[in-house]
Amino acid sequence: MPNPTIQTLSISTQAVRQFVDITDSVQSVVTRSGVRDGMCFLFLPHTTAALTLNENWDPEVPSDILHTLGTRTAPADPAHQHREGNSPAHVISSLIGAHLFLLVDSGKLLLGSWQGVFLVECDGPRTRRVVVKILEDQASGESAR
């Protein structure tokens, strides 16, 4: 029997490195769940991509972040031994992280004014899965009935 609290988003990335704004897709899962107050947990079953929150207004913010990651934080390095050649993507996955939680308040993701949810592709293009689990508050759920 499938676990009804888990849903999976499929995201096709278009470039080697890319921030993909998934805010609306995640909000759609929350809306379909009918949950008013609770938590939304995002889990990425991949090791060369990441999930993060950041500004989704100016596209130069994601591009500046990718520039810094690629030149300063985790650049390509001839000393890397992993044969697939994507060790910087693995570094970024661990630094940014492959999991994220969000609060759900009155049926909406609670986010700052400029804040969006991003899949950070570091070794694309590929099809990535994002596992979404929504938990409804027990107390508020009961009091609402």
Add this chain to the structure above:
Amino acid sequence: MPNPTIQTLSISTQAVRQFVDITDSVQSVVTRSGVRDGMCFLFLPHTTAALTLNENWDPEVPSDILHTLGTRTAPADPAHQHREGNSPAHVISSLIGAHLFLLVDSGKLLLGSWQGVFLVECDGPRTRRVVVKILEDQASGESAR
């Protein structure tokens, strides 16, 4: 109707970059909630700051971390295009992360001996909000009644 499980802390930062120890403020929210066993989720609705755990004993630990972030991990870079000029703050926000969870055990935040909870200001001074959501364990809550 406001969601009773969500509270917001308001934190005034004093410098461009600064670790602000918010451990006591978060513990106060936990204490006021009356929750004995559960989880405490912290969410930062900002994209140029972060939340982290680290040593809150020697103040040279936070200052060394800020030094490394500013000189090695995410330094200023003339190639950045974002006009506000705060791209390094956005990088650090994604690397450290804008969300954090803590365990609540017998009414106290479960933390290591040297561990504190910090708001990491990267583009201050500003007033920042930290959203705190506390969830009580269902089983332990029931057994305690």
Add this chain to the structure above:
Amino acid sequence: MPNPTIQTLSISTQAVRQFVDITDSVQSVVTRSGVRDGMCFLFLPHTTAALTLNENWDPEVPSDILHTLGTRTAPADPAHQHREGNSPAHVISSLIGAHLFLLVDSGKLLLGSWQGVFLVECDGPRTRRVVVKILEDQASGESAR
């Protein structure tokens, strides 16, 4: 009265810096709990180590990550003031993070094909504790009874 939802793993690390694969140990805690569907929260009460997800197939992935962290992201720096000399370990702990959540689906940790759970030792060898908290889904728990 001890909190029955919290267990602590004790992990002995063998090197100054090391990725220790703790996937099987965490799965054992999940299995013993009897929880079928839920969440598994991992919390590290230490400030010079971290918890992360990454590839646990090719051992050159962790070694490449440690190489990049030590040479680019957070190298030793004579400007560091913290007397213990382990400031890079504190930087890495905040960047990678000392907490992690996993989804539990049908009694198993939900992980990608190549994905494992690692304790990242940055200032060993030491004995580290990993606190594990498992929460069962309320709805699925009820419907299963």
